[in-house]
Structure formats: C-alpha cells, structure tokens
Amino acid sequence: MNLDVILFAVIAGATALSALSVALTRDIVRSAVWLLFTLIGVSTLYFLLGAEFVGATQLIVYVGGTMVLVVFGVMLTAQQQFLKIKTAGPEWLVGGILAIALFAVLVHVSLGFGENHPKPATNTLPSAGPLGTAFLGNYLLPFEIVSVHLLVVLIGAAYLARAKRRSKEEGRS
Amino acid sequence: MELGLTPYLILAAFLFSCGLLCIVTKRNAIGILMGVELVLNAANVNFVACARYVPGFAMEGQIFALLVIVLAAGEAAIALAIILNFYNNSATVDVDRADELRN
Amino acid sequence: MALPVKDLFSFLPTPFDMIAGAVVAAGLLVTFVATSALFFIWLERKVSARMQDRLGPTRVGPYGLLQTLADGLKLLTKEDVSPDVADKLLFNMAPYVAFCASFVAFISLPFGNGIVAYPLNVAAFFVLAVLSSEIFGVILAGYSSGSKWSLFGGIREAAQVVSYEVPRSLCVLVPVIVAGTLNLNTIGHQQQGFFWQWNVFHDPFTLVAFVIFFIVATASCKRAPFDLAEAESELVAGFHTEYSGLRWSVFFMAEYASMFAVSGAATLLFLGGWHTGLLPFEPSEKFGWAGHLLNLAVFIFKGFFLVFVMMWMRWSLPRLRIDQVMMTCLKYFLPISCGLLLGVCVWELYVPNLVENSWKIVAGVGTLLASILLVVKLFTGPLTTPNRELPGVWAGRPTAITPP
Numbered sequence: 001m002n003l004d005v006i007l008f009a010v011i012a013g014a015t016a017l018s019a020l021s022v023a024l025t026r027d028i029v030r031s032a033v034w035l036l037f038t039l040i041g042v043s044t045l046y047f048l049l050g051a052e053f054v055g056a057t058q059l060i061v062y063v064g065g066t067m068v069l070v071v072f073g074v075m076l077t078a079q080q081q082f083l084k085i086k087t088a089g090p091e092w093l094v095g096g097i098l099a100i101a102l103f104a105v106l107v108h109v110s111l112g113f114g115e116n117h118p119k120p121a122t123n124t125l126p127s128a129g130p131l132g133t134a135f136l137g138n139y140l141l142p143f144e145i146v147s148v149h150l151l152v153v154l155i156g157a158a159y160l161a162r163a164k165r166r167s168k169e170e171g172r173s
Numbered sequence: 174m175e176l177g178l179t180p181y182l183i184l185a186a187f188l189f190s191c192g193l194l195c196i197v198t199k200r201n202a203i204g205i206l207m208g209v210e211l212v213l214n215a216a217n218v219n220f221v222a223c224a225r226y227v228p229g230f231a232m233e234g235q236i237f238a239l240l241v242i243v244l245a246a247g248e249a250a251i252a253l254a255i256i257l258n259f260y261n262n263s264a265t266v267d268v269d270r271a272d273e274l275r276n
Numbered sequence: 277m278a279l280p281v282k283d284l285f286s287f288l289p290t291p292f293d294m295i296a297g298a299v300v301a302a303g304l305l306v307t308f309v310a311t312s313a314l315f316f317i318w319l320e321r322k323v324s325a326r327m328q329d330r331l332g333p334t335r336v337g338p339y340g341l342l343q344t345l346a347d348g349l350k351l352l353t354k355e356d357v358s359p360d361v362a363d364k365l366l367f368n369m370a371p372y373v374a375f376c377a378s379f380v381a382f383i384s385l386p387f388g389n390g391i392v393a394y395p396l397n398v399a400a401f402f403v404l405a406v407l408s409s410e411i412f413g414v415i416l417a418g419y420s421s422g423s424k425w426s427l428f429g430g431i432r433e434a435a436q437v438v439s440y441e442v443p444r445s446l447c448v449l450v451p452v453i454v455a456g457t458l459n460l461n462t463i464g465h466q467q468q469g470f471f472w473q474w475n476v477f478h479d480p481f482t483l484v485a486f487v488i489f490f491i492v493a494t495a496s497c498k499r500a501p502f503d504l505a506e507a508e509s510e511l512v513a514g515f516h517t518e519y520s521g522l523r524w525s526v527f528f529m530a531e532y533a534s535m536f537a538v539s540g541a542a543t544l545l546f547l548g549g550w551h552t553g554l555l556p557f558e559p560s561e562k563f564g565w566a567g568h569l570l571n572l573a574v575f576i577f578k579g580f581f582l583v584f585v586m587m588w589m590r591w592s593l594p595r596l597r598i599d600q601v602m603m604t605c606l607k608y609f610l611p612i613s614c615g616l617l618l619g620v621c622v623w624e625l626y627v628p629n630l631v632e633n634s635w636k637i638v639a640g641v642g643t644l645l646a647s648i649l650l651v652v653k654l655f656t657g658p659l660t661t662p663n664r665e666l667p668g669v670w671a672g673r674p675t676a677i678t679p680p
Contacts, residue, residue, distance in 0.1 A: 002176075008176055016184060019188050022191060022208075022211060023198065023211075028204055030366065031204060031207060033369075035207050039210075046238075049222060049225045051225070051235055052396055052402070054235050056402045056405045058217075061243070062210075068437075068438055072253075072431070073256060077203065077266045091198050095197035095198040096194065100190070102190050102193055106190070113178075114178040114180075115177075125224055125231055125235060128458050134232050142240055149244065149247060150243065150247055157251055157254040160258055161254040
C-alpha cells in the first residue's frame, strides 16, 4: 500500500458516490450540489495525477463558473419552493438497464486496455508553460476554433437571454 | 500495490454511466444538462489519466481536457439560455412538454 | 530550503509519515485561520469604534482582546435554529462549504521562503480558483433558507462575484507576466532586495493593477462598500438572515479567512511577499531559523496591513447600489484591466532597461515619500476640532451652527 492508492480510493469513492447521487436525487438543487462535489472530486483526481493546471482550470471554470450558472438557472426556473419533477417507474427501469449495460461494456474494455500501461517512471506532467507554448504551436488551430466558438457562444447566449422589450412597447402603444 | 491506469478508467466508466442514467431519467431540462456535464467529465478523466500513463500522450491528453472544459462551459451557457427561453414561453422546464413542433 | 514538516515523522512507515505531516500542516493552518479571524473581528470592532469616535470593546481582557472569545462562547450556547421551510441538508452544509473553500486557498499560499503546505506550480491560479468557489456556500445558504431576503442576497452575490472574477484574474495576470511563472514561491523569490524591486513598482501598469486588484478583491470578498449580499438596509442580513449560533459564526470565519487569503495573494504578487524591502539578501538563507521567523512575521504583517486597509475602506465609504457595483466592474475595471494586460506586455517587450530601472526607483521612492508625508500630516494635525467647526479638509467652511 502506498499513499497514492489510499488517496485514490478515498477520492474515487467520494466522487462515485456523489455522481450516483446526482442521477438518483429528485430534488434538482441537491442534484446540483452533488454534481458540485463530483466536479471537485474530479479536479482532486487531476491533482493526484500531477495535472495541476488542468485541475485548477476545472475548479475555476466548472466550480466557479458553470455550476454557479446552473444553480442560477435552477433558481430562475423554480416555480414551487423546491422544484421536483417526478420520473415514471418504467423510465427508471430502462435507464438503469441501459446504464448498467454500458458500465459493463466500458469496464470490459478498460480492463483490457489498462493492463498494457504500467506506472510510468516520471511523476510529473507538463505544466502551464509547456501547455501554453503548445497551444500557440502545434495546437494553434483547435485553440483558434475554441476561441471563435466562445465568441459565438457569447453572442448567442446574449441574444437568446436578452430582455424582450419590443412586445412590451407594442402593448403600451 | 501500485496504482495503474485501470482504476481511473473504471471510475470514468462509472461517471459516464451515471451521466447517462441522469440524461435518460431526468425530466427537468437542467437535470439533463447536469447529466451531460457528468459525461464530459468522465471523458476528461480518461484524457488526463491517459496523459499520465500512456507514453507520448502527456501533452495531447491535457490539451484535449482543457478544450473539453472550455467547450463544456460554453455549452452550459447556451443550454441555460435556451432553457430560460423555453421557460419564458411555456412556464415549465419539463422536457416532455417541449412538443410544440410535433404535427 | 523548505520547512521540514514532511520529515518530522520519518520514523513512521511510509504512508503514515506523510499523513502525519499533512495533519500537522493542516492543523497549523486551521489554528492560524481561527486565531487570525478572532483577531480580525476584534480589530474590526476597534477600527470602526475609533472611526466613529467610540472606544469599542474594552472590558474583556486587555484592550478588550478577549471579547471575540467571549462572543464565541455565547454563540456556542445559542440555540441552532433552522427555518421550517428550509432544505435542512443544504442549510446545514452551506457555511462549511464556504469555509472549506476559503481555507483550501491557504494550502498553496507561501508564508515565507518555502513555508508552504503544498508547493503547487500553478499556485497563483489555484488560489484564484479556490477563492472563486467560495460563493457556492453563499448561494446555497441563500437558496436553502427558504426566505426571500436570503434568496435576493444569494443571487446578488452570484452576479457580483461572477462578474468581478474576470477583472481579478486579469489583474493577477499582470504580475504573472512580469514574473514569467505561476508559482507563488518563485514570484516571491524574484522580488528579493530593496523595496523598489517589488512587482508593484515594476512599471506603471503593475502599480495600477495593484490598486484595481485590491478593490476587486474587496468586492469579491463581499466586503463593504461592495457588501450587497448582506445589505442590512435592504435585505435584513442577506444570505445569512436565517442563520444563528455557530453556523453564523462559521460564515464570518470564512469571510475573514478569504480576506486574509486575498491579502496574502496581493502581498506575494505585488508587495514583495515575505521580503522586508530593506535587506538586499534572502534572510532565511543567511540566518536560518531566525530568517524564516522574520519572513513569517513580515508576510503576516503585510497581510494584516492590507486587511486593515479593507476595514478602513469599509468604515469610510458608503455602500454602492447594485447597479453601480455591476457598472463599476463591467464598464470600468474590465476594460482598464484588459488595457493593463496589453500595456505590461508592450513594456516587457520594448522598454529599455534604463527606463525600467529608473521607473522602479522613482516609483518606489516616490510612493515611500508620499506615504511618509501622509502619515506625518495625519499625526501632526490637530486631534480635536474646536467647538462648532468642521474637521480636516472642511475646516473653515460655514456650518448650520456657525455663528454668522
């Protein structure tokens, strides 16, 4: 036993438990909180793997940005005090069978794939500096595509969520 | 006992299945969005774990993980804008009621 | 040389020595956060009292230093009420989420040359990321209380912090570009020497970036004049309206911890970290343990000073309206910080060494002289004003009760 194994067991257990709770909880805000814990667990896993920059990015973008947005959405669309929309029994059955079958297939594949890759000698991954250089070198095209995509998202979200003033003015006149 | 690649892959598979379960069973549009986030995170765990364990993949794995994080943030923003519009039009976020285009 | 907490327990078998070291480091940090929060609450009351011409707490302990402890005991014995309509699980969890977020930031904050719990390579980024997730506790508290005042507070907080995160990150990037690394320990090292070597005096852009970072950090700690989330005059107490007893005090701990965390980050990024600014060498390498202690004291003093300035601002300035808060961020701070980012890149690329060095000395010495002048002026002026006259800059103006 070494520390990596213990840490992985604790973090992975917590992450998996919260991920399961996301799917099983009916209350949408609690679901969001469990998703928050899953995301934090995943970012801890990145730190454990030595990918510090990716872990910190996960924290700042997902936890600080996306999750706040999601909870904001939940608050804006909640009609009753705490929003619950029930799911019928057969849907649970179908969904459960589907998920378990997929999990079985994926585990089968990963058992075959994972055994060929033992623990590497180095304990570090390239950090912010090399990643930045790579983004401006070999990976310039995906970087540019992502930035254009973000611009499109910015305009699109602002257009979709804008306050609809025109109809009000028409009503007044 | 050494920590190999397999535990990470299995964890990612579990997260993916939970995300799928979430997408299939939730009727709340925001719940479905959360399921999608789970699925994307599962993929990301695979990317970063492979960056660590598969030789020659150290850079690619991290870069694709970063791209996925950025795209997921954009996707969440657009999806929430759409959901808010849907809510403004039909006063609910139940996706089963989004059937105005039928017939 | 790093502080050898890690090696203290080398007599234990392999996983346990690291676990024991981690527990000791975490315990030290918790102790520091808790005691400094106690001190800050006392300081806040004293500062506010002095600014309002009162004495503040005086009864418990010397200068009322133990007042916070007494208050803490009172809070412990209070009944822990939660509203009937609240979502109990989230309601109970929210304060701890907020506290954990601001506590985790201390993990990668170096308190001296290598005195850091975990030397992260991307520490500057990590501190920002963790501090920005503190709002989650606030939003949860606001939502789960089942009270509209709390919900308003939570939503305002979310809008405010998400907007202020952007200029804050851009302002952090300015010294990071100067340093060429995200490692806070290395950034601290680079500012070794006299005080004009500090990043804040590096060029005009870092000077402005420091001011903007400080204001924006105050806003993201939800401190007055930006404390819209708990505006008493409008929202009762904002997101913590429904909290009482120990949970309420955990929110306060979180607030003071994040205040010190951003002040520490500002100290490391702009104000020379643990360097006194008067010694041309690294004290911990010359004097060993004594040097480490000096570093620790200097760093904590600088952090406490910035926290004191935050309190000073809080009791001097009136609260902004929510639209003014958003406008200040989006119309002013965001474009200015984008401009700073471009400016510092140009400065780094094209400005010759001579100009750079002379700017450093001019800015450093100028700031020192200006602050000395300010302090002298503050202390030599009359401490009391004559009857029926106005103090300070208003001296000589007519008032309603001045005899004609």
